[in-house]
Amino acid sequence: xxxxxxxxxxxxxxxxxxxxxxxxxxxxxxxxxxxxxxxxxxxxxxxxxxxxxxxxxxxxxxxxxxxxxxxxxxxxxxxxxxxxxxxxxxxxxxxxxxxxxxxxxxxxxxxxxxxxxxxxxxxxxxxxxxxxxxxxxxxxxxxxxxxxxxxxxxxxxxxxxxxxxxxx
Numbered sequence: 191x192x193x194x195x196x197x198x199x200x201x202x203x204x205x206x207x208x209x210x211x212x213x214x215x216x217x218x219x220x221x222x223x224x225x226x227x228x229x230x231x232x233x234x235x236x237x238x239x240x241x242x243x244x245x246x247x248x249x250x251x252x253x254x255x256x257x258x259x260x261x262x263x264x265x266x267x268x269x270x271x272x273x274x275x276x277x278x279x280x281x282x283x284x285x286x287x288x289x290x291x292x293x294x295x296x297x298x299x300x301x302x303x304x305x306x307x308x309x310x311x312x313x314x315x316x317x318x319x320x321x322x323x324x325x326x327x328x329x330x331x332x333x334x335x336x337x338x339x340x341x342x343x344x345x346x347x348x349x350x351x352x353x354x355x356x357x358x
Contacts, residue, residue, distance in 0.1 A: 192321035241278030296323035
């Protein structure tokens, strides 16, 4: 049974600054390099004329770094494909959609995101649903993924905040 996770993180930067970073190739290359993955690629980055952003990345985690629970059900390296689609900013907000897949693994991730202004910066709110189709232990793996997603969101917020400060 799929599990849903609601997460949020605050940025000192404005909605415009964070959204602009999401559309910058240099930002993505640096963010991927900082991700801790063994291999990373920016597979696609498209910024539309009206300010929409589509991003596709791949991150590889080597099998020797995987937790035992994961390696029991997936042999070899994990290739994590992530897609983010951001709408243009409208009324001080940007809506997004995210999907994640691991080819060859019974895992899917999908969700929505909202980037909205706060008094002094912005807040990214994310609602993610994770499904692991493995009898008996799928729920444990879903919970593990959820905790990892929370840590990932925090790390990406820190990276983005530093990026914005250094690239104003």
